[in-house]
Amino acid sequence: MRVEAVCTGCSLLCDDIVVEVKGGRVKKVLHACAIGAKRIESALEAERALKPLAGGRIVSLDEAVKQAAEMLREARRPLLYGWCNSVNEAVRLGLELARKVNGFFDGPMSVCHGYSIWYARMKGIRPPKLDEVLDRADHVVYWGCNPAESHHRHASRFAVFPRGEKTPEGVESRSVTVVDVRPTRTMRIANHRLIIPPGRDAALAKLIAGELSGSRGKPSEAGVAEEEFYSFIESLKRSTYVVVFYGLGLYSAGERSGVEGLYELIKVLESSGVKAAAIPMSGHYNMVGAVEEALSATGYPYAIDFSGGQPSFSQEQTAVKLLSKGEFDVVLVIGSDPLASMPRQAVSGLKKSKVIAVDYQLSLTARAAELVLPAAVGGVESGGTATRMDGERLELKPFLEPAGCSRADEEILKMVAKEL
Amino acid sequence: MDVYKLLPKTNCKKCGHTCLAFATKLILREVKLEDCPLLFEDKYAENLAKLRELLEPVMDTYETGLKLDESKCTGCGNCVVVCPANVSVDPSVARGMGANSEEVVFRVEDGVAKIVNLERCRRFPPDRINCRMCEQYCYSKAIEIY
Numbered sequence: 001m002r003v004e005a006v007c008t009g010c011s012l013l014c015d016d017i018v019v020e021v022k023g024g025r026v027k028k029v030l031h032a033c034a035i036g037a038k039r040i041e042s043a044l045e046a047e048r049a050l051k052p053l054a055g056g057r058i059v060s061l062d063e064a065v066k067q068a069a070e071m072l073r074e075a076r077r078p079l080l081y082g083w084c085n086s087v088n089e090a091v092r093l094g095l096e097l098a099r100k101v102n103g104f105f106d107g108p109m110s111v112c113h114g115y116s117i118w119y120a121r122m123k124g125i126r127p128p129k130l131d132e133v134l135d136r137a138d139h140v141v142y143w144g145c146n147p148a149e150s151h152h153r154h155a156s157r158f159a160v161f162p163r164g165e166k167t168p169e170g171v172e173s174r175s176v177t178v179v180d181v182r183p184t185r186t187m188r189i190a191n192h193r194l195i196i197p198p199g200r201d202a203a204l205a206k207l208i209a210g211e212l213s214g215s216r217g218k219p220s221e222a223g224v225a226e227e228e229f230y231s232f233i234e235s236l237k238r239s240t241y242v243v244v245f246y247g248l249g250l251y252s253a254g255e256r257s258g259v260e261g262l263y264e265l266i267k268v269l270e271s272s273g274v275k276a277a278a279i280p281m282s283g284h285y286n287m288v289g290a291v292e293e294a295l296s297a298t299g300y301p302y303a304i305d306f307s308g309g310q311p312s313f314s315q316e317q318t319a320v321k322l323l324s325k326g327e328f329d330v331v332l333v334i335g336s337d338p339l340a341s342m343p344r345q346a347v348s349g350l351k352k353s354k355v356i357a358v359d360y361q362l363s364l365t366a367r368a369a370e371l372v373l374p375a376a377v378g379g380v381e382s383g384g385t386a387t388r389m390d391g392e393r394l395e396l397k398p399f400l401e402p403a404g405c406s407r408a409d410e411e412i413l414k415m416v417a418k419e420l
Numbered sequence: 421m422d423v424y425k426l427l428p429k430t431n432c433k434k435c436g437h438t439c440l441a442f443a444t445k446l447i448l449r450e451v452k453l454e455d456c457p458l459l460f461e462d463k464y465a466e467n468l469a470k471l472r473e474l475l476e477p478v479m480d481t482y483e484t485g486l487k488l489d490e491s492k493c494t495g496c497g498n499c500v501v502v503c504p505a506n507v508s509v510d511p512s513v514a515r516g517m518g519a520n521s522e523e524v525v526f527r528v529e530d531g532v533a534k535i536v537n538l539e540r541c542r543r544f545p546p547d548r549i550n551c552r553m554c555e556q557y558c559y560s561k562a563i564e565i566y
Contacts (some may be wrong), residue, residue: 016517029530031518033495037531134516148496148559153516156497161557162516163507170514171502171557185559189498 003399008085008379009036010151011389012130012158019399026400033152040380042361043400049362049374050404061405064373065412068332068356069419073119075330077307078103079353081319084112085282085335087384087396090292090409091286094334097417098306104328105294105304106319108336109287112248115315116259116280118301123263127279128243129325130157130390135164136275139239141177144201144249145281148185154281155189159245166241169217175235179204180249192232197223201250201258208233209268241275275328282389284377289387323349333355334377334409337363358412374406382408422474423447427469427492428458446475448545485543485565486535486554492562493532497555499563500526500533505540533562 005017009032018030019040029037042048052064059067072078080094080098083091084107096106109117120127123280131138141160147154155161167173177192178184181203183319189191196204204222211233219229235240236242241326244266250258262278269276282288291301298304300313322328324345331353339347350365357369360377376382381402385393401410407415424443431438435455437445445451453459453475459468488499500506500513503525505512519527525540526533530537542549543565555565 018518018520030520031497031528032531033497034493034531037495117436139542148494152494152496152559156501157516161498163514188559189557 004397005399006379006386006394006396007032007036007039007373008041008377008396009033011282011285011287012063012151012153013285013386013388013392014153014157015270015394016157021399024400035152039377040350043377043380043403045361047361048403048406049357049359049366049372050406052374052405053369053372055370056262059318061373061407061415063417064371065419067371068246068288068416069354070095070354071330071354072101072103072332072416073420075101076104077328078330078332079319079323079328080105080332080334081107081338082332082334083107084109084282084287084288084338085378086286086290086385086409087378087382088286088289088293088393089204089384090334090413091290092297093410093413093417095294095297095304097413097420098304098309100417100420102307102309103332104319106302107290107305108284108341109282109291110318111320113280113282113287114282114291114302115256117282117288118247118295119256119259119263120278120280121292121295121301125266125277127390128277129392130159130388132160133279133390134158134167135165137243138167138173139175139177139236139242141179141191141242141244141374142186143179143246144181144246144258145245145247146180146184146186147245147281148188150283151281152245154245155186159243160189171188171201175239177232177235192228192235194224194228194232195230199252199255200224201252202255202261205261205265208236209265212236212268212272230408236269236274239274243276244278245281246278249279262348279390286386287389288389289385292387292391320346323347323353326352330354330356332358333365333369334358334413335360335378337365339363339365339368358409360406368374373412375412376402376406376408377413381406382410384408384410423471426471426474427456428464428467430458432458434458446471448548450545484540486538487564487566488533488535489562489564490532490534492560494560494562495528495531495533496534496559497528498557498559500524502543502553502557504551504553505507505542509540 007014020028051058163170176190178187178190179194207217219226266276298311303318326349355369356371358365358373360375379396383396383398421534506524509523542551557561
């Protein structure tokens with residue numbers, strides 16, 4: 001049987017996937033890239049979390065849910081962490097749960113693109129839809145990101161190769177520029193390659209803005225090669241619709257000036273008569289959704305503290321920072337592997353707390369957790385809506401039954417909330 | 421002419437062409453040696469061997485011109501969408517969608533690009549265009565054209 005699916009391998013949420021399913025097994029995956037195909041395969045892997053575990057012992061789902069509720073109820077300061085790999089409906093339940101247990105709500109977005117997504121919303125900037133980029137953008141800039149390694153289909157599905165209304169020749173109707181600190185694979189499809197030293201993004205944005213508004217700076221100020229820079233400027237001046245896709249490269253050493261400088265440049269481009277926009281290349285499939293859900297429920301994007309009853313927020317108090325101080329005694333981790341990805345001090349803090357892991361795989365975090373609640377693989381075994389990097393909401397189309405005792409994130413969260 | 425000289429030159433048209441036209445079509449790979457029944461008679465055995473020898477490099481060049489190393493491929497689909505032959509048989513590919521037609525040159529299956537119909541490539545007869553789009557835009561150098 002051939003079914004259509006939406007890929008949850010990254011925030012592109014490719015919606016043209018075709019899966020051949022026979023007897024509850026996947027026979028073939030069409031059109032998904034290596035990341036997407038791997039995610040679908042992972043539903044059938046040996047490393048899968050299939051049974052609830054308490055202290056490494058198999059327990060019933062009811063027992064595990066009861067224990068999770070008890071741990072959260074008795075927690076002095078609980079952290080609810082993850083959410084970028086869960087559907088919007090689950091994020092909403094997570095926010096309610098955090099409120100209920102006076103917990104701290106956060107996830108990878110606070111150290112990833114959460115700020116970019118929030119910054120744009122604060123400024124009232126709505127990114128264009130990727131379909132509009134496909135149809136109209138005649139200059140695509142990849143800045144501090146490397147989709148050839150992270151969002152494999154970004155150029156072929158939307159931004160560079162497709163033939164659109166105003167871009168009838170596809171790649172030949174567009175200019176492609178890549179800005180990075182070293183040569184990357186994405187540069188293989190670029191017309192202009194701007195290599196800058198780390199941390200010079202804001203300087204480069206300012207330099208480009210200056211060129212557009214008639215005040216000449218020196219390319220050396222941004223550490224960029226002169227010839228390459230001016231050929232890019234010439235091309236930029238000929239463009240009618242510029243879209244900049246930017247990555248974490250703009251946050252050199254946690255600095256936000258790169259992102260802010262980029263949005264200033266977008267404004268200058270717009271005032272010079274060129275249509276321009278910027279879209280962050282968030283990695284996890286629903287990072288945009290997690291931030292948007294948090295904003296609509298509390299007015300804050302992430303790192304939301306419900307300990308005082310009412311939600312509060314400080315940009316400097318993220319889960320990573322508070323974990324490093326050993327602040328949390330109980331941590332519910334959903335669809336994330338902080339033990340594998342957080343810095344050393346935060347990991348030490350996490351190791352001192354009791355962890356409840358809700359995940360489809362036995363990740364490093366799940367293996368070290370007190371309690372494991374096996375989750376269904378979003379988009380493969382469970383549905384809901386997810387938000388693409390451009391803010392477009394898509395309905396997932398699951399095509400397998402949840403394996404073993406696994407349940408959708410929403411179902412697990414509802415069961416825990418009910419038990420509370 | 422070298423090919424023509426080795427053919428039976430009887431213009432029997434059992435292949436549907438004159439021998440001269442057949443020679444041209446052989447070089448363009450539009451017909452195969454097997455289409456000429458006379459060539460397989462004993463008296464032409466020597467000519468047939470010479471023809472095979474003569475045509476081998478031509479056949480080989482075209483057959484191996486495009487090489488896809490699946491172990492390097494990340495399934496980005498740049499080749500699928502940039503390939504003009506793919507777009508002509510499956511218009512949804514022009515909009516960046518995966519190729520659902522069975523007639524395409526490239527398609528991504530299980531996370532890697534596969535060559536489904538090499539003979540649809542524009543480098544093959546009758547087009548024989550020196551198109552290198554797939555090679556040019558491959559992120560991982562999985563595609564090479566010799």
